[in-house]
Amino acid sequence: MNIKLKTFKNVNNPKSIHGIYPYRGKISAIEAREVIAQFDKNKFLLDPFCGSGTILYEGAMNGLNSIGVELNPIGQVLSEGKINIHKSLNEEIEEIKLIIKKAKQSSNFMKMPDKPQKYFHEKTALEIMSLIQFFFDFSHYAKACFYGSICLAARGCNHYQWTSSTVGKDINPKRYINFYDKFLAKISKHYYPLPQNNSSKLIKSDTRNLSKVLNSETIDYVFTSPPYFDCLDYTAYYGKIIMEIFEIDRQKIRSQLIQNFNDYEPSMKIVLNQLYEVVKTGGKVMFVVGDKKIKGNIISGSEFFNDITPFKIIKVLERKYTNSSSQIFDRLNKTKRKEQIVLWEK
Numbered sequence: 001m002n003i004k005l006k007t008f009k010n011v012n013n014p015k016s017i018h019g020i021y022p023y024r025g026k027i028s029a030i031e032a033r034e035v036i037a038q039f040d041k042n043k044f045l046l047d048p049f050c051g052s053g054t055i056l057y058e059g060a061m062n063g064l065n066s067i068g069v070e071l072n073p074i075g076q077v078l079s080e081g082k083i084n085i086h087k088s089l090n091e092e093i094e095e096i097k098l099i100i101k102k103a104k105q106s107s108n109f110m111k112m113p114d115k116p117q118k119y120f121h122e123k124t125a126l127e128i129m130s131l132i133q134f135f136f137d138f139s140h141y142a143k144a145c146f147y148g149s150i151c152l153a154a155r156g157c158n159h160y161q162w163t164s165s166t167v168g169k170d171i172n173p174k175r176y177i178n179f180y181d182k183f184l185a186k187i188s189k190h191y192y193p194l195p196q197n198n199s200s201k202l203i204k205s206d207t208r209n210l211s212k213v214l215n216s217e218t219i220d221y222v223f224t225s226p227p228y229f230d231c232l233d234y235t236a237y238y239g240k241i242i243m244e245i246f247e248i249d250r251q252k253i254r255s256q257l258i259q260n261f262n263d264y265e266p267s268m269k270i271v272l273n274q275l276y277e278v279v280k281t282g283g284k285v286m287f288v289v290g291d292k293k294i295k296g297n298i299i300s301g302s303e304f305f306n307d308i309t310p311f312k313i314i315k316v317l318e319r320k321y322t323n324s325s326s327q328i329f330d331r332l333n334k335t336k337r338k339e340q341i342v343l344w345e346k
């Protein structure tokens with residue numbers, strides 16, 4: 001298999017479903033699409049760390065049977081939102097307009113908890129909470145858009161001084177953002193449903209237990225960006241705000257995800273062995289990995305993973321980080337890290 005990689009000037013594609021939410025560590029959908037287009041159609045593609053569902057969705061869009069696994073509840077809502085759009089745009093909008101009408105008439109709803117309240121204008125926070133009482137009636141797609149609208153509103157209330165991916169300083173006084181309008185606009189903007197006959201699915205599970213939820217020798221391709229070994233916190237920034245609003249136990253989620261230094265290597269060994277079980281003989285596995293800086297030394301992501309993989313190493317494609325936050329960190333840290341795609345075979 002001869003995978004080609006292009007270098008793109010800009011890897012962001014806001015005019016797609018992936019602009020729904022600024023998920024931490026989101027892989028470029030343009031690059032994911034470029035790689036997936038080189039896979040044979042109708043095969044089984046697994047993303048064992050599917051996050052906001054970029055690869056899961058792009059695989060299904062490209063005619064593969066796409067399976068995603070994710071343990072973070074925010075990633076789960078986003079992934080489900082992308083792959084489960086069964087209504088027309090008009091129906092989605094009319095449904096939410098009706099809910100907004102009911103929300104505006106109601107007064108008997110919960111107040112936003114104090115911690116997240118500080119990120120929003122008081123009136124915006126009330127609008128968010130007036131809708132949360134109906135959250136379980138929303139379609140999967142509307143739920144994902146609702147999460148994304150909360151992030152947008154938080155940025156707006158802080159005078160758009162925060163970036164799309166990181167939360168900045170509290171800016172006071174807060175600016176009022178009409179949440180109802182933002183929510184409706186988001187629903188229209190990112191509506192790119194998959195073909196209705198697609199067979200994509202999300203499995204809400206810990207990837208370390210993969211062989212309990214997938215049959216052995218069933219997967220043709222694995223394509224993923226695993227939690228990086230700089231151990232980013234996938235519950236931080238906007239995720240933290242959502243979890244605080246919905247009163248999700250963030251510490252519990254954090255402790256379940258693979259994102260701490262002590263158990264990173266043993267966890268990844270378990271994941272790779274689980275993948276070995278579910279991948280067909282001859283199946284291909286691609287991990288998008290990155291270098292890490294520890295005490296001034298750069299550890300190569302591909303060397304780390306190649307040392308612990310049970311798969312046969314086929315090749316490593318390496319390139320500089322393109323327009324991404326990693327490139328900005330490099331500039332700040334005076335490092336020149338690289339990103340690699342490692343390709344293995346069973």
Ligand SMILES: C[S@@+](CC[C@H](N)C(=O)[O-])C[C@H]1O[C@@H](n2cnc3c(N)ncnc32)[C@H](O)[C@@H]1O
Nearest residue numbers: 025026027049051052054071072206207257258
């Ligand atoms: C680099 S992100 C993937 C981002 C994804 N490619 C996207 O475009 O949104 C890695 C993901 O692994 C998830 N994760 C970490 N530990 C996990 C585990 N034990 N089981 C399943 N998912 C896990 C994190 O929640 C995070 O969403």
